[in-house]
Amino acid sequence: MSNIVLGPVQYGKAENRVVRVYRETPRHEIRDITVSTCLRGDFSAAHLTGDQSNILPTDTQKQTVYAYAKEPGLQSIEDYGLALARHFVNDVAPVHAARIEIDEHAWERAVVDGAGHDHTWVRNGQEIRTAAITVDAEGEWVIGGLKDLIMLKSTGSEFAGFLEDEYTILEPTHDRVMATSLVAQWRYAVVTADWEAMYVGIKSELVKQFSLVHSLALQQTLYQMGKAVMEQYPVVAEVRLSAPNKHHFVYELSPFGLENNNEVFHADDRPYGLIQATVTRDDAPTAGPAWQPGTTWLT
Known part of the structure; x- marks a missing residue:
């Protein structure tokens, strides 16, 4: 008779909507993303006995996503994703690997009297830029x-x-x-x-x-x-x-x-x-x- 065992597991916070506005000059810049986090490691106790001691809450992952949009920032989705994944793997002991998936929603400046406006945008195009970053040992x-x-x-x-x-x-x-x-x-x-x-x-x-x-x-x-x-x-x-x-x-x-x-x-x-x-x-x-x-x- 076969035994029933737990197979591979992973968990995270899906589809966090983040908008980052850079206001350092009168001409603002904007980045608009949907980011999902996924952590991998030995989380078997949570599944088998409900022991949460190795589980970083998905709400904590969400808070990290927003904090990292401020610092180190969101100049490119690839670097942002790498920074997030490295943090989870290097700073959260039970996490052996992290996967960050990002969709970027593009904006273009509104044109007013023939010039791009400093702080108004309209949605640009249909395609969505994506990135997927994986970090492990x-x-x-x-x-x-x-x-x-x-x-x-x-x-x-x-x-x-x-x-x-x-x-x-x-x-x-x-x-x-x-x-x-x-x-x-x-x-x-x-x-x-x-x-x-x-x-x-x-x-x-x-x-x-x-x-x-x-x-x-x-x-x-x-x-x-x-x-x-x-x-x-x-x-x-x-x-x-x-x-x-x-x-x-x-x-x-x-x-x-x-x-x-x-x-x-x-x-x-x-x-x-x-x-x-x-x-x-x-x-x-x-x-x-x-x-x-x-x-x-x-x-």
Whole structure:
């Protein structure tokens, strides 16, 4: 007869909303984030007997998140996440590893009489910048990223020559709309970098390749996007991409005596193809626990 045992555990404070305003000059700066903390260690007593002596309250983790937004500050989400994770691992004895996951919500200055206003902003764009930082006794790992980057190209995309069976009714196409809501994450081989410039450059490269690659398949486009990022940025060890294929179907207008030459489409939000790819270097440093999530269930 088998025994019932406790498996891996982790806990933290999820989705703390933090807004940091820098007021040192009349022209203010703002950072707006959602940050989740996740602590790992020997917390078995809490689960087995209710003994909380090794448990740092999740409320304490929340207070730390806000305190660290003031000092050391929130100039970049990667450095902020590293500071938080190092604190939990180095200063809280029962904690063996910490995972910090951050979404950044971008703002741009309101334009008043042709100039950016000193202390008013409007929400900027749809994509959300992300970071995931893991620190344990073996090392430190930084993952940058973005999600909800919605892109569409009206031509330059094909889908033909695919495998067919008795249930296949899809017609090949050599000129289609290709659209997606991209999730991209890239693992750095370093823990010190110009994170702000790296984010801007990597996002630009992803958009560039999506635009320029004549796509025979969304899979091909994703590989070329990841490959280009790694060619441009040697400190990136691995890129992971997830792209739902947001289908656009040519709408039938012939009942109305109208010809539709790839001009009018029905945009179908579901079901959708979900294409995912990993692009890595064959000599990349070990990922360790870098990809082990903190806010979804253990994998």
